[in-house]
Amino acid sequence: xxxxxHYTDRALDHLTRSRNAGTLSGPSGTGADANPSCGDxxxxxxxxxxxxxxxxxxxxxxxxxxxASASVLTELAAGLAVEEAARLEPADIxxxxxxxxxxxxxxxxxxxxxxRGALVDARVxxxx
Amino acid sequence: MRRVYLDHAATTPVDPEVAEFMAQVxxxxxxxxxxxxxxGRQARALxxxxxxxxxxxxxxxxxxxxxxxxxxxxxxxxxxxVLKARExxxxxxxxxxxxxxxVLDTAHxxxxxxxxxxxxxxxxxxxxxxxxAVRAAxxxxxxxxxxxxxxxxxxxxxxxxxxGTLCREAGxxxxxDAVQTVGALEIDVRVLPVDLLSVNAHKFYGPKGxxxxxxxxxxxxxxxxxxxxxEKGRRTGTENVAGVxxxxxxxxxxxxxxxxESARQGVLRDRLIAGIASRIPDATLTGxxxxxxxxxxxxxxxxxxxxxxxxxxxxxxxxxxxGSACTSGxxxxxxxxxxxxxxxxxxxxxxxxxIGRDTTTADIDxxxxxxxxxxxxxxxxxxxxxxx
Numbered sequence: 467x468x469x470x471x472h473y474t475d476r477a478l479d480h481l482t483r484s485r486n487a488g489t490l491s492g493p494s495g496t497g498a499d500a501n502p503s504c505g506d507x508x509x510x511x512x513x514x515x516x517x518x519x520x521x522x523x524x525x526x527x528x529x530x531x532x533x534a535s536a537s538v539l540t541e542l543a544a545g546l547a548v549e550e551a552a553r554l555e556p557a558d559i560x561x562x563x564x565x566x567x568x569x570x571x572x573x574x575x576x577x578x579x580x581x582r583g584a585l586v587d588a589r590v591x592x593x594x
Numbered sequence: 595m596r597r598v599y600l601d602h603a604a605t606t607p608v609d610p611e612v613a614e615f616m617a618q619v620x621x622x623x624x625x626x627x628x629x630x631x632x633x634g635r636q637a638r639a640l641x642x643x644x645x646x647x648x649x650x651x652x653x654x655x656x657x658x659x660x661x662x663x664x665x666x667x668x669x670x671x672x673x674x675x676v677l678k679a680r681e682x683x684x685x686x687x688x689x690x691x692x693x694x695x696x697v698l699d700t701a702h703x704x705x706x707x708x709x710x711x712x713x714x715x716x717x718x719x720x721x722x723x724x725x726x727a728v729r730a731a732x733x734x735x736x737x738x739x740x741x742x743x744x745x746x747x748x749x750x751x752x753x754x755x756x757x758g759t760l761c762r763e764a765g766x767x768x769x770x771d772a773v774q775t776v777g778a779l780e781i782d783v784r785v786l787p788v789d790l791l792s793v794n795a796h797k798f799y800g801p802k803g804x805x806x807x808x809x810x811x812x813x814x815x816x817x818x819x820x821x822x823x824x825e826k827g828r829r830t831g832t833e834n835v836a837g838v839x840x841x842x843x844x845x846x847x848x849x850x851x852x853x854x855e856s857a858r859q860g861v862l863r864d865r866l867i868a869g870i871a872s873r874i875p876d877a878t879l880t881g882x883x884x885x886x887x888x889x890x891x892x893x894x895x896x897x898x899x900x901x902x903x904x905x906x907x908x909x910x911x912x913x914x915x916x917g918s919a920c921t922s923g924x925x926x927x928x929x930x931x932x933x934x935x936x937x938x939x940x941x942x943x944x945x946x947x948x949i950g951r952d953t954t955t956a957d958i959d960x961x962x963x964x965x966x967x968x969x970x971x972x973x974x975x976x977x978x979x980x981x982x
Contacts, residue, residue, distance in 0.1 A: 478909060481902065487975045504926075505938060506899070509977070527939070527976035529901040537975075 473530055474564035480534035485541055488523045495591060497583020499576045506532045506573065510580040512543070512551075514588050519543050519551045524577070531566050531573035538562045539577045552585050554578060598957045599913045602797075602889055602950035603746050603774060608840070609799040609847055616801060616840040627833050628824065637835050644842025648806055651845045652791065653782035660807045660828045661838050665773040665794035668807040669696035669740075671829060672769040672790040675815035676738045677710050686736035688713045690723045691933035692748075694771055697740050698929070711735070717933055720882040721750035729760050738767045743781075744774040747917050747930045747946060748881030749890025751775070758787030767813060773797055773805075774887055777848035778856050789813045793845075795837070799951070800844030804837030851951075859949045860888040862958050866947060867891045869962040874969050878940060880931060889949040892917075894936060895969045897978020898943035906968040912961060917944040 473481075493511035500507040506528030513521040522543050524536035539559055543551045556574035560566055566574065599607075608616075619640060625633030627641050642656070649656040662668045673687065687701045687710050704710035713731045717723050728739060739761050744751050754770050761768035769790035772781060776791075777798025783791065791808035795801055809815055809828065821830035863886075870877050870893055878894040895903070900916025907914050917928035927941035947961065 525977035530905045
């Protein structure tokens with residue numbers, strides 16, 4: 467992925483018009499991840515039915531890259547089969563945003579970590 | 595749409611009169627000030643005149659002004675020069691937790707190489723250091739006390755007159771980084787007991803890359819670089835003639851405009867502070883509420899991160915800065931904000947707005963309209979619970 471040295475218009479759009487910010491009430495699963503080096507945090511809640519991710523919401527305390535990564539990930543994950551959603555990677559976020567500035571990939575990784583955590587949590591809850 | 599520049603603590607645009615004068619010098623004055631023939635004498639005369647202008651602005655003698663490459667070099671020369679001059683007899687540096695890195699990192703570098711013992715004094719919630727704490731930290735091997743005049747991030751002014759007085763009583767050299775205040779506040783070294791004072795041209799509409807260190811006559815200071823012996827051996831190297839000329843001109847203009855302009859900026863600052871406090875819930879003013887630079891309004895907004903604030907405001911046409919730099923993948927809240935005792939999360943959401951000569955009431959009101967929805971949006975994203 468070619469890294470721009472500034473935020474792309476798509477990343478900035480996700481900062482200023484964040485998609486799916488918030489928390490689902492009664493979610494199928496909740497996941498959280500943090501970047502210990504900067505204190506940024508993301509929490510993702512998912513609603514799953516019929517083996518598909520129906521709804522996704524995010525909460526992010528962090529920089530532009532962290533917010534844009536989580537916001538775009540909610541769009542990427544919504545509607546996917548659970549197995550497909552679990553295979554999403556930081557590269558998918560970078561592709562969707564048109565790249566992130568150097569050394570900001572950790573922000574995409576944090577969003578992915580929170581989503582995977584939510585999917586695992588949903589599976590655990592479903593089998594409990 | 596016209597952009598609104600509110601980052602004058604970072605740098606100021608060069609005054610057109612200063613730029614014109616500098617361009618004239620660059621094109622018409624080719625000489626080296628050390629040369630004795632006509633071109634050299636012409637350059638020397640310009641450097642001398644600038645030295646007189648800088649000296650006059652702070653009540654100093656021209657011989658007490660040493661030109662440098664800026665504030666960082668002035669701070670380095672003050673700390674390293676004094677410690678070097680006192681080698682073997684005094685090695686203590688007393689400073690504060692909210693100094694600029696040019697002072698703190700220099701002190702710690704000297705300490706790391708066994709050349710100094712460093713005492714870093716805490717500040718209170720408003721960023722003020724207590725003169726009593728300075729007095730208590732001085733011992734018989736203290737070489738230098740270094741306390742900045744106005745803080746670059748939070749704007750707090752330190753009681754440097756009181757600190758200078760007690761340093762003089764103790765026989766300790768006193769340095770103050772006045773980079774943010776020279777040009778904005780009246781400084782007269784005939785009454786202010788400071789021995790060394792750092793000055794930086796680009797903070798008062800002069801060029802970048804030139805500054806000065808005021809060195810009171812009789813202050814023991816050694817050079818830290820060796821060469822041709824310019825600046826009476828205290829800062830050797832061919833003078834940056836155009837830069838020095840720009841510094842002198844910018845200083846002269848700043849002093850002439852200072853009283854009226856600082857009063858005007860103070861009114862805008864207060865409008866900004868009051869407006870933010872009334873329009874944004876849970877806004878934490880950082881720095882002293884009264885004893886602060888006339889152009890500085892700095893806040894922390896819980897549930898936001900400074901980088902996202904700066905990027906969001908940039909998109910709406912505002913140039914501002916944050917104390918928490920998030921450029922290397924790790925966001926470290928500024929040492930200044932942490933020294934105030936702010937918790938890490940709160941310190942992450944810092945925003946610094948600094949007013950300048952071109953700032954208008956309309957600019958302030960535009961910012962006051964633009965900022966609340968941005969803070970609200972970032973708080974929505976983070977889910978920050980904010981009291982109504």
